Amino acid sequence: MARIVPTLQPLRVPRMFSRSCFLLLLAALMVVAGCAGRQAPSRTASPQSGGLLETRSAPTPQPVTVLLVLPLGNAYGAFASKVAAGAQIAVARLARDGVRVQLQIVDTAAADWLDQVMRTSPSVLIGGPMLAQDLMPLLSLAPRRQVFALMPEFPTGLPQEGRDAWRFFTSPRDHIETMLTTARDHFGVKDVGVLYPDESFGQRRAQLFQDVAREMGMLTKAAAAYDPAEPLRWNRQVAAFLEQGYAAGVPGGRHPGMEAVFLPDAWSQAQMLVPLFSYYQEDHMLVLGSALWDQTLAMRPEDQQPFRLAMFPGAWWEGNAAPEARALVSALGAKPDYWHALGYDFIRFAATMGPLPANADAQWINTRLQAVQHMAWSMAPLRWNARGMASQRLFVFAPTPSGPVPANLEAIRSRFAEAARNYRIRMNGMP
Numbered sequence: 001m002a003r004i005v006p007t008l009q010p011l012r013v014p015r016m017f018s019r020s021c022f023l024l025l026l027a028a029l030m031v032v033a034g035c036a037g038r039q040a041p042s043r044t045a046s047p048q049s050g051g052l053l054e055t056r057s058a059p060t061p062q063p064v065t066v067l068l069v070l071p072l073g074n075a076y077g078a079f080a081s082k083v084a085a086g087a088q089i090a091v092a093r094l095a096r097d098g099v100r101v102q103l104q105i106v107d108t109a110a111a112d113w114l115d116q117v118m119r120t121s122p123s124v125l126i127g128g129p130m131l132a133q134d135l136m137p138l139l140s141l142a143p144r145r146q147v148f149a150l151m152p153e154f155p156t157g158l159p160q161e162g163r164d165a166w167r168f169f170t171s172p173r174d175h176i177e178t179m180l181t182t183a184r185d186h187f188g189v190k191d192v193g194v195l196y197p198d199e200s201f202g203q204r205r206a207q208l209f210q211d212v213a214r215e216m217g218m219l220t221k222a223a224a225a226y227d228p229a230e231p232l233r234w235n236r237q238v239a240a241f242l243e244q245g246y247a248a249g250v251p252g253g254r255h256p257g258m259e260a261v262f263l264p265d266a267w268s269q270a271q272m273l274v275p276l277f278s279y280y281q282e283d284h285m286l287v288l289g290s291a292l293w294d295q296t297l298a299m300r301p302e303d304q305q306p307f308r309l310a311m312f313p314g315a316w317w318e319g320n321a322a323p324e325a326r327a328l329v330s331a332l333g334a335k336p337d338y339w340h341a342l343g344y345d346f347i348r349f350a351a352t353m354g355p356l357p358a359n360a361d362a363q364w365i366n367t368r369l370q371a372v373q374h375m376a377w378s379m380a381p382l383r384w385n386a387r388g389m390a391s392q393r394l395f396v397f398a399p400t401p402s403g404p405v406p407a408n409l410e411a412i413r414s415r416f417a418e419a420a421r422n423y424r425i426r427m428n429g430m431p
Helices: 019-029 077-096 113-117 130-142 171-185 200-215 230-249 269-279 292-297 323-332 340-354 362-372 408-426
Strands: 064-070 100-108 125-127 147-148 193-195 220-224 260-262 286-289 310-314 382-384 390-391 395-398
Touching: 064 077, 064 130, 064 340, 077 100, 077 323, 100 113, 100 130, 100 340, 113 130, 125 269, 125 340, 130 147, 171 200, 171 260, 171 286, 171 340, 171 395, 171 408, 193 200, 193 230, 193 382, 230 269, 269 286, 269 292, 269 362, 292 310, 323 340, 340 362, 362 395
Parallel strands: 064 100, 064 125, 125 147, 193 220, 193 260, 260 286, 286 310
Antiparallel strands: 310 395, 382 390
């Protein structure tokens, strides 16, 4: 039976995961065809604007029933448990405000998890599943349920986002759009490159990066792969990548065509690749990292110079002054991360949606989303367009030996201009 969670038990799970573990989670989440006092982090919208305005759900005469469908009992249980812990905090906090939420959790590792879902009320709002392999069985057995999957993408073709199901999760496109928008709007970057691991994950990220860059009116001057299993070859592979940039650059004088380079891999790989740019005296480019850095960042003092022009996106900032972020940090009793915030915000989102009418359909959900999305968020705010397609406006961070900090774009812009000037003098004898 689906269990109702009555009490709050904060979970303490190690924050750091290996690249292989985190990429394994991403592979399961991703669906591909065929299978205080600190500066506020920069975003496409200020942390104090838009979705972070304080709004509260009105007290409800009847409880809102929410069903979380999570892989608690398998290899992804550490992540799912954090989602559940954040959800429990939200239930308790809403109860103090007079908002009644009845939370039920189904473990998709159980053999009868689909039967448990079918025994719940048809009007329940479902958060999950987290894994691609569980989505289609859920939608096939419960086609009229309102499902907000906790995953970054849907399969190509079916289900159709905004019609068959919805997403409540950040996406790879969100990450890339945040990096490219920051590079273009704050640094005037027009020409970019991507250096990616030669594996399925890296190839998909590289293609998406080039697609988004083209949509934004930017040009990818170089795209090259490196063998993730052969780091001794990276020196030559980085050199070939840079030469590809020169070939597409400005004729006359040594000036590469790239002003920024995107590295979709984890921190440990970037930690070995970025110093090679300095070795080849090409240390003037912005380094656009991935959200994987937040999970794997372990910066040494000697990394500060190579990464002085680096930044990366993230959906959670522990120092966020938004009231709901402070409430989550205060209530958890441990260091929250994105997964806690995901569960916390989903429950508050469901409470703001309110009890679903029996005849709720896709049009009703998409219309309701236009108002609900302006709730207060603990994480970076999610948005849905009129067709029910989700996106997230992410924070921008810089790596430091003490961990991620909000990126000081003014300081990075000054260093970027100085690096470009020094590069021109070094290569061409003039600024």
